[in-house]
Amino acid sequence: MTLSRPLRSLFLYALSLTIFGTIANAQIKPGRDPNQAVDQEYTNKIREYTTAPYFNSPLTDYLPASSNVPTPKAVLGDVAGAPGKLPYAEDVYKYMRMLERASPRVKVFSIGTTEEGREMIAVAVASEQLISKLDENRARLTKLADPRSINLDEAEADRLVAASFPVYYITGTIHSPETGSPTALMELAYRLVVDDSPYVKSIRDNVMTLITPVVEVDGRNRMVDVYNWHLAHPNQNWPGLVYWGHYVAHDNNRDAIGLSLKLTRNVMNTYLSWKPQVLHDLHESVPYLYDNTIGDGPYNAWVDPILTDEWQMIGWNNVSEMTKFGMPGVFAHGNFDTWSPGYLMFIAATHNSISRLYETFGNGGADTLERTLSPSEYQRTWYRQNPPLPKAKWSQRNNNNYEQTALLTSLYYFGNNSKLFLKNFYLKSKRSIEKPKNEGPAAYVLPADDARNGNQAELLRTLQAQGVEISKATAPFTVAVKKKAASTSARSAASASPAASPTPVPKTEDRTFPAGSYIVRMDQPYSRIADALLDYQYWSPSDPQTDIYDDTAWTMGELANVEVVRVVDGKVLQAPMERVTGEVRAPGGVASSGSVYVVNHNADNALVTLRYRLKAIEMDAAEEPFEAAGRKFNRGSFIIRKANTDELQAVANELGIQVYAVADAPSVKTHPVRAARVAMMHTWLSTQDEGWYRVGLDQAQVPFAYISTQDVSRDPNLKSKYDVILFAPVGRGGQQIINGLPMYGNALPWKKTQLTPNLGGIDETDDMRPGLGWSGLENLQKFVKDGGLFITVDDTSDFAVQYGFTAGVNSSRSSRLKAVGAVLRTKTVDAASPIAYGYGDSLAMYCMNGPVYSINNGVGGRGGRPGPRATGRGTPDDPDVPQGRPPAEIPDPPAPVQPWEAPRVTDEQLRNAIGLIPPNQRPRVVLRYADSRDLFVSGLLDGGDEIAQRPAIIDVPSGNGHVLLFSTNPFWRGQTKGSYFLIFNAIMNWDNLNAGRKLADK
């Protein structure tokens, strides 16, 4: 049945109403128990801070009194959601621990620390009965989560379900400017402990509520600082929250694929050890409460349909209950597609539980404000029959009312139907184990003879951190795999969009994998996440969803530059193998003996770590491939003429690097490989995307100075301090990089003070407003002329081109191209460039509609490319012939140049060569985008011909230095580890980037 999107959703709505209509059994009236006293003072304040009665519900318009359990006022000095009150994470924890001391219904667990050492906690709240059975319940949930442990015995599963209670895990304020949830969760915990109304008692008796009140702890504390600064400076502008966590801002909710951030790891580990049935993440953006769990298509293709039905059931129940309370603006559906598995809540979706997310309404702090909405926000639509009000006074208390009411209705519904959801949890786990015999595949294989064992191990460690079991073949094995040649020609098409017609069934061929190959079996409980991450993505260019929410591709093997083979053949599960215990590590060490050491350059990220760890040792790079110790070594391979063997052995072993000792250094041209002095330059406009570069550099242990555009504006001698300046994407355009923020109004300090103890630390300034300025631009250009390397990516490359760093490069923005967070194929153009060391002839890279480059051998010229012939006599290949005279001899046309090449220098240009760039200063294209037919790797690609064959990475000599331009993004969300080394190569070869260059003779 094919329905249009709105019709399909209506159908699902009707279906879900039917489902929850039949299973919601108990008819308990929501609201207070008249026999329980209320805390009148607190209740009065709730009413005072709620801006209209309909912004509250019978569940939260009072606070039950307790003689021994403290209310949030004990820490806040006022009620939850009070104007002007934003508690630091530590205050929230202090309160949760007060609850723990006061009541056997609460237990607080430390779940790890942040990058900056702040604690993260999880608070369990339930009846003392449930709390006392926490461990035995966990043991049962662990069995339900792994049906292999009960031999998939349905009767035993039913017995476990009957004996178990579910865990509902709520996470607050991952996004720091979304400030309401910590106080809402403090008060929610209090209610769950104290309230004796039948409604809340039913929750307490049937559900273990687990709460992480602050997910982004570093960012929360910075946000509270900024808010306090704002309170202390009532009539001034306040600084924007330029840093949230230590590394990234809102992308902290895009880390569930790469698991680079501690907050993701901590929540993941909590998830894996508690086995909750729901992970519910709290956000604020649209009015007043949008349950975006249900979202919109396309749904992630790897989640279980049982889950997508559960989204509908719980979500629409939420809307229905709150509509009955008379609360306006509660809706589901909306425009959020649930394609990407990168969101924190998706940890649950990809691990057999239920992911949920609320967007509530917030004021970015605790001020009460008159809020005027846009028509798109307040208009009624089919999925928002009771829309928000066009204009209303809104308070943080309103937000807290909505968040708590919605959570309480969800918890109540979940508790009432706990057996259904526990059984579903079991079924989803079981269906994950049965993947090989149902939808497939049977396994993914990562061959032992991969050229990059280090990156392979790194990828497998990420899967292990996702809870995935890894096995290793103990002998060679042969299975049928998809035929390689067939796969490329099957999708070749004249257009640059991947073929939309159904692909013919691919032919298979036998392939033998060597012993030591890694096998990710799909008959395991967490096969779903491994399948989702290792598979390819296809987003149709004609998908009805045009408002794409995030990346369309994340194919981990391609982005790690590691071979991953999807195997449908069930025989693979019979291959001789053993489970890997402990972390996957690449083998390393020093083999054979000799006084000279050689290390093959395979673009494994560990190589740059080796360079910096052994900073004092001289290393050279071979400029040509060579053979030694009976093996082939790639261009760029390290040659170490003098080293302490023991030290080298220890580091190589630790980093998983194979070092070969030989008697003599191979006779090959070399240049030094440097542990360059690197600076990362950031703006005060946005640090979101550059944070992923810091993550990558820190993981690879590449030290760097962290400088701002303001530092650069004041430093005319940058080259004396740095060899390389890396300017990661900013997303604000060149003029803003120069100008900074407007200079109207007051200064915007970002620094550590008594009032703002959590600002600074990463970087500080007295005023965030000034930008790079013209002096900074001049200083940067001098840095390059003096011999420095300036690395730019995407929009900072636009900046470099626009402001004259790159003679001979034109950059434009695409008009038809749609490569929305897609994975595209690039081809190596100049394998002798040090940037390309260790890479093969092609590399899959992340692209977000990158700039379209062309290059030229002249400055200021329009770059004449020969056009098609003019109108005239004959066929398209014939010459025209003027009538009435003998035909003139036409000179041979210049050999055609490719889209990634510069048009050849003409005699006309040479006659007065003012704008002609000397051959050694001309742009050198290292990688280009593949031809149209090979460009698509994964995700959404439409209009790819616009960027096909264009330069992707250009090394532009300038004075004594170089500027390196990327159209692709090599460092993205910890997912693109296969392209990190393009930057590492640039860093280590910064003063020898001209190596291997062939110069034009004119």
Ligand SMILES: [Zn+2]
């Ligand atoms: Zn958010």
